[in-house]
Amino acid sequence: MRLIDFLIRWSPLAILALAWEAAPRLGLINPQSLPPLSVVAVSLWQLAASGDLLTNGLQSLWRLVAGLGLAILIGVPLGAAMASNRIVNVIVAPIARALYPMPKSALIPVLLLWLGLGNASKITLIFLGCLLPVLMSAYNGVRGVEPVMLWSARSFGRGPLSVLFGVAVPAAMPELLAGIRSALALSFVLLVSSEFLMARDGLGYLISFLGDGGAYAPMFAAVIVVSSLGFAADRLFLGLMRRMLAWRG
Amino acid sequence: MARLISFFEATGSLFAILLLWYLATRYGTLSEFLLPSPASVLARIADDTASGDLPTSLLLTLRTAGLGFAIAALAGTTLGIAMARIRLVHWFFDPLISLGFPMPKIAFLPVFLLWLGPTAASQITIVAVSAIFPVVVAAFSGAEGVEKTQLWSARSLGASRHGLLWQIVLPAITPQLFTGLQIALPVALVTTIVAEMLTGSDGIGGIMLGAMRFADSAGVFAYIIVIAIAGTLVFRGMERLRARLLRWHPEQSH
Amino acid sequence: MSQIVFDAVRHGYRTKGRAEMVALSDVNLTVEQGEFVSLLGPSGCGKSTLLYLLGGFVPLQSGRILMEGKPVTGPGPDRGVVFQNFALFPWKTVRQNIAYGLERQGLTAQARTERVQQFIDMVQLRGFEDSFPSQLSGGMRQRVAIARTLAVDPRVLLMDEPFGALDAQTREIMHEELLAIMRRTPMTTIFVTHDVREAVYLSDRVAVMSSRPGRIKEVVTIDLGPRTGPDIMKSAKFNEYVEYLWSQVKTDAVKAMQ
Ligand SMILES: Nc1ncnc2c1ncn2[C@@H]1O[C@H](COP(=O)(O)OP(=O)(O)O)[C@@H](O)[C@H]1O
Ligand SMILES: [Mg+2]
Numbered sequence: 001m002r003l004i005d006f007l008i009r010w011s012p013l014a015i016l017a018l019a020w021e022a023a024p025r026l027g028l029i030n031p032q033s034l035p036p037l038s039v040v041a042v043s044l045w046q047l048a049a050s051g052d053l054l055t056n057g058l059q060s061l062w063r064l065v066a067g068l069g070l071a072i073l074i075g076v077p078l079g080a081a082m083a084s085n086r087i088v089n090v091i092v093a094p095i096a097r098a099l100y101p102m103p104k105s106a107l108i109p110v111l112l113l114w115l116g117l118g119n120a121s122k123i124t125l126i127f128l129g130c131l132l133p134v135l136m137s138a139y140n141g142v143r144g145v146e147p148v149m150l151w152s153a154r155s156f157g158r159g160p161l162s163v164l165f166g167v168a169v170p171a172a173m174p175e176l177l178a179g180i181r182s183a184l185a186l187s188f189v190l191l192v193s194s195e196f197l198m199a200r201d202g203l204g205y206l207i208s209f210l211g212d213g214g215a216y217a218p219m220f221a222a223v224i225v226v227s228s229l230g231f232a233a234d235r236l237f238l239g240l241m242r243r244m245l246a247w248r249g
Numbered sequence: 250m251a252r253l254i255s256f257f258e259a260t261g262s263l264f265a266i267l268l269l270w271y272l273a274t275r276y277g278t279l280s281e282f283l284l285p286s287p288a289s290v291l292a293r294i295a296d297d298t299a300s301g302d303l304p305t306s307l308l309l310t311l312r313t314a315g316l317g318f319a320i321a322a323l324a325g326t327t328l329g330i331a332m333a334r335i336r337l338v339h340w341f342f343d344p345l346i347s348l349g350f351p352m353p354k355i356a357f358l359p360v361f362l363l364w365l366g367p368t369a370a371s372q373i374t375i376v377a378v379s380a381i382f383p384v385v386v387a388a389f390s391g392a393e394g395v396e397k398t399q400l401w402s403a404r405s406l407g408a409s410r411h412g413l414l415w416q417i418v419l420p421a422i423t424p425q426l427f428t429g430l431q432i433a434l435p436v437a438l439v440t441t442i443v444a445e446m447l448t449g450s451d452g453i454g455g456i457m458l459g460a461m462r463f464a465d466s467a468g469v470f471a472y473i474i475v476i477a478i479a480g481t482l483v484f485r486g487m488e489r490l491r492a493r494l495l496r497w498h499p500e501q502s503h
Numbered sequence: 504m505s506q507i508v509f510d511a512v513r514h515g516y517r518t519k520g521r522a523e524m525v526a527l528s529d530v531n532l533t534v535e536q537g538e539f540v541s542l543l544g545p546s547g548c549g550k551s552t553l554l555y556l557l558g559g560f561v562p563l564q565s566g567r568i569l570m571e572g573k574p575v576t577g578p579g580p581d582r583g584v585v586f587q588n589f590a591l592f593p594w595k596t597v598r599q600n601i602a603y604g605l606e607r608q609g610l611t612a613q614a615r616t617e618r619v620q621q622f623i624d625m626v627q628l629r630g631f632e633d634s635f636p637s638q639l640s641g642g643m644r645q646r647v648a649i650a651r652t653l654a655v656d657p658r659v660l661l662m663d664e665p666f667g668a669l670d671a672q673t674r675e676i677m678h679e680e681l682l683a684i685m686r687r688t689p690m691t692t693i694f695v696t697h698d699v700r701e702a703v704y705l706s707d708r709v710a711v712m713s714s715r716p717g718r719i720k721e722v723v724t725i726d727l728g729p730r731t732g733p734d735i736m737k738s739a740k741f742n743e744y745v746e747y748l749w750s751q752v753k754t755d756a757v758k759a760m761q
Binding site: 008009010012013091092093095100101102104105107108109110112113114182185186189190191192193211216220223226227228230231233235 | 258259260261262263266282283340341342343344345348351352353354355356357358359360362363364379432435436438439440441442443446447453454457458460461464466469470472473476477480481483484
């Protein structure tokens with residue numbers, strides 16, 4: 001019964017996969033534009049076997065983790081401080097508000113100018129791009145914590161910092177995690193974009209390198225890898241989120 | 250007085266940054282290449298505005314983003330509502346949406362470039378593809394949540410089945426729809442800029458990348474500022490529209 | 504010929520992977536022109552289902568439902584409905600809500616405006632014409648819903664626990680307003696409630712329903728004469744009816760809580 005439900009639910013993907021295989025083979029689509037799925041699969045295997053996928057993948061992963069990690073490390077305390085301290089708020093809020101609507105991909109050229117083709121430019125881009133969503137969600141989360149909760153913590157004789165990190169941040173967790181989740185999605189977009197444009201390695205670079213060289217089957221394979229990684233990262237984070245929020249029932 | 254203070258609080262640190270920027274370029278050791286002075290950036294904005302280059306590329310960028318976003322909004326709303334009402338549509342698209350939503354759609358840009366070439370069409374396509382997911386999900390969950398009794402009331406007051414869509418479902422889902430659109434809008438802008446950079450378009454993205462290649466930092470900074478302001482205006486416009494269309498919504502009454 | 508006829512109506516709900524839930528089994532009831540009939544029973548006994556079947560919102564599975572001799576096939580303006588959750592259109596103002604049904608009736612704009620105003624006055628919402636439902640209290644919202652329904656001049660009025668979401672005080676006020684409206688424009692009404700006093704106070708007849716499966720167990724004629732005011736609730740006769748009906752409902756109500 002469950003297996004059947006599963007099959008029914010995901011069968012459209014199988015249909016699409018079949019169409020992908022059949023269309024170029026039947027000559028409905030030029031195989032140059034869309035290599036049959038099986039050809040792409042073989043390319044994927046070769047790409048993996050050659051080690052290209054792993055080296056570039058690790059490079060990308062490092063950029064992602066470093067950029068997003070920094071954004072969380074700095075964004076969460078700063079956002080929490082902004083919500084609980086007026087001076088911090090007055091300093092940070094106008095800047096955050098002014099930068100929030102700017103498409104972060106516009107920073108790519110400056111960062112190239114400043115930091116060159118290496119890791120630093122990508123990590124900084126991801127950091128800057130993710131900082132605002134993380135900061136704003138921490139800010140909104142902590143600001144939305146019910147004052148009663150804070151008062152009762154204070155009345156147990158806890159200091160303000162202990163209240164902030166012991167009570168306010170956990171209570172803000174749902175909002176904060178939702179913000180980090182959207183930052184995670186953005187980090188992939190910025191990673192891939194910057195690697196398309198300014199890199200000597202990484203999965204985005206691999207895609208554009210293969211595409212420029214006319215190696216379309218491996219290019220499709222790399223595109224699939226990147227998309228799947230984005231999907232997997234989101235699912236992983238969602239699982240983590242559910243565990244962390246289990247106390248809410 | 251109070252207004253002056255709140256104005257200062259709302260903008261003070263921005264002015265402080267401008268001042269720092271000025272001081273750093275005036276007295277600092279940074280080269281004009283690494284950090285152009287505010288004056289040269291402003292001059293650059295003025296020059297390019299006067300020559301018409303800036304308005305042209307800004308319009309091009311806004312056109313790409315706007316068309317892609319509009320397609321995403323229209324197609325996404327239609328698809329979301331259809332998924333909520335028609336079993337078969339839901340069956341087919343549900344796995345695609347759950348799979349595609351968290352993917353970095355920008356990774357498909359080289360695919361569209363392969364299919365459509367470095368054209369406006371491929372830019373608009375990638376923007377629409379990137380922005381459509383939040384719209385579909387919002388429209389779907391909105392349409393699923395429309396109260397049965399509202400539909401029934403309308404029917405017993407004489408609405409046709411067909412009329413329900415326009416008269417009840419669409420207005421009822423606007424709050425959720427706007428939430429989806431407000432998520433999709435920044436995605437559309439980010440994607441537009443990248444697509445322009447990658448296709449060498451004459452839009453802001455392409456111009457910026459060109460400026461970078463010629464080590465023209467004043468140009469790069471000038472266009473960052475322009476796109477930041479344009480983004481702010483577009484966001485504000487969206488908020489305005491939301492407030493206007495959702496005057497009836499309790500959340501809106503602040 | 505009775506205005507409304509339920510004849511051997513049966514209805515079951517199917518949920519995936521579960522046995523069919525029989526909500527109504529062999530329901531027979533006739534309602535005459537101008538009568539006010541309450542459906543009284545514990546929550547879950549199928550009152551709403553019966554009303555939805557007559558409204559034409561839920562397709563009939565077995566039996567017959569006749570409205571003025573014709574089988575019910577779908578919703579229509581001849582049967583006006585008022586729901587417990589009001590079901591107003593929150594994006595429309597009070598005026599626009601009330602006008603909604605009239606827009607589909609081919610009236611001139613002038614006639615429509617006049618009729619809308621007439622019904623706004625009737626439910627005493629003058630001054631709130633341009634308010635949105637979110638800006639109104641629960642009682643006011645339900646008055647808008649009643650006006651919206653009555654404005655299209657239905658032949659019968661179906662009300663599904665219309666005052667169930669209101670506080671006790673507002674509910675009493677609404678009772679008086681409903682009675683006043685009925686005095687001015689008498690109309691066949693089927694009124695769903697689980698409140699015994701409300702049923703006795705408003706109705707000509709009360710159909711007591713029992714649950715699992717839902718059926719009509721007894722129909723009691725309430726012979727209290729014209730309702731002149733809430734004082735009637737102090738009369739011995741009123742309280743006899745209440746006590747009797749309560750004893751009829753009680754066993755089922757207790758059962759429903761388990
Ligand atoms: N859409 C539905 N699907 C499945 N079961 C339903 C549905 N609507 C009502 N029921 C069930 O049918 C029974 C009668 O419901 P209802 O007519 O709403 O009763 P009442 O209005 O008297 O509370 C209840 O047990 C309820 O759980
Ligand atoms: Mg009910």
